[in-house]
Amino acid sequence: MSVAQPAEAAQDTVLATVADMIREILGGEDLAELDIDMETRFGDDLELESIDMVALSESLEAHYGDRVNFAAFVAEMELDEIISLTVGRLVDYVVASLRAAEES
């Protein structure tokens, strides 16, 4: 497994990566104007369905390998937490996972 570059775990780097994945999943349409920031909600703002969350999980795994376990992250979440889930909360989780992987 490759050694993570320090910058990879920076919050803005992760946000840009995750935002690209989301645009890819929403896909097919002109999404350049779609702002995705830390406050963006998966449900209210992006209208991501449960099946899209599965696709996002696959994208994260393809990019980060087993350093980020999205399935475990979502599996822990109550219905109301999923409804109000923000991109920022996922980004924070990815950042924490990458740092933990660097240290181990």
Place this chain on the structure above:
Amino acid sequence: MSRFLFVVPPLVGHINPAAAVAGELAARGHEVAWAGHPGLLGRLLTRQDPVFPVDTPEEKPRPAGLRGFAALKHLWEEGFVPLAEAMEPGVERAIRAFHPDVAVVDQQTVAGALVAERSGLPFVTSMTTSAELLGAAGTPKVDEWIRERLGELRQRIGDGRAAYDPRFSPLLTLAFTTVDLVGPYPDPGGPVAFVGPALAERPDDPGFPWDWVDADPDRRLVLLTMGTVNSEAGARFLSEAVEAVRARPGRLRAVVADPGGALGEEPFRDDHVLIARSVPQGALLERAAAVVCHAGHNTVAEALWNGVPLVVAPIRDDQPAVAMQVTEAGAGVRVRFARADRQSVGAALDTVLDNPVYAAAARRIGDSFRAAGGAAAAASHVEKLAADA
């Protein structure tokens, strides 16, 4: 001969497949009765089966913006749970009065399963859409939340000692689809019979202007039907899809079903587009080259039955799951209901119309539907259970 009680919600798409099965059972000499909304059943049933009225909660329209998990929560809290509680006394009266051997209960009228279970009455689940079968993939606490709501209901109106999931009968679930469309699914805890769609015979629509359709057989016909959309987002999507067809004037024409009048109060037609409040969907699908729809289970089933590929723009509830089945099976392309514009809908139409693999996949699923046996196969399954009961 046996006695069958059908328990149904006040939803046309759920009653029609059940009515097809009931008709088949009646034709074989069995006795059939209904527990459901008397007005709606009166309109939809073609035979004079006894109807035991049940109360249904007053319909409160859901906020149009509600989608995804928020819509799921609302559907259970404001939909299925109050529906079960309102229906419970009527289902109880129907069982006492009719003495059925077997109940056939719609998956979404949980009162049917729970009252049957506490009465010791064998029941079959009628699953008219396949989304529940796929479960809450990857979100176990969401599934847990649904099971908690079902558990609370069971304490109030079912047999509190029972432990199985009442959305799936331990005896049998009738799935009005096939594995060719559904794809792999987790074990729901009871047997599932895939009988394919039981399409209702639709009454002729004598007022429909078939001359408009017949006038131009050279351009390919698109059917655009999104159910009753009256939200701003629905009107936006419909008009973008219409513009996508208009942008292909030499190749395409469209019949647009607009039951909510989202595109205007009056019916409309010109050389390219015909817009009507109601359209004879089944007959049109026999001639259509593509369908643009919200991925409602019945519309998808009817399109595939006719081998017609789809552009699906799911809005909520079971629609995203059904849309995913369509794309995974290769019979259509998904666009985003909330974001798609004339370019993306047009590109999706070009894809499913120009690449013959989409129509081929649609025909293959249509073949699997016909081979599954439909209402007759469903009737044979429940007949056998009644004989064993």
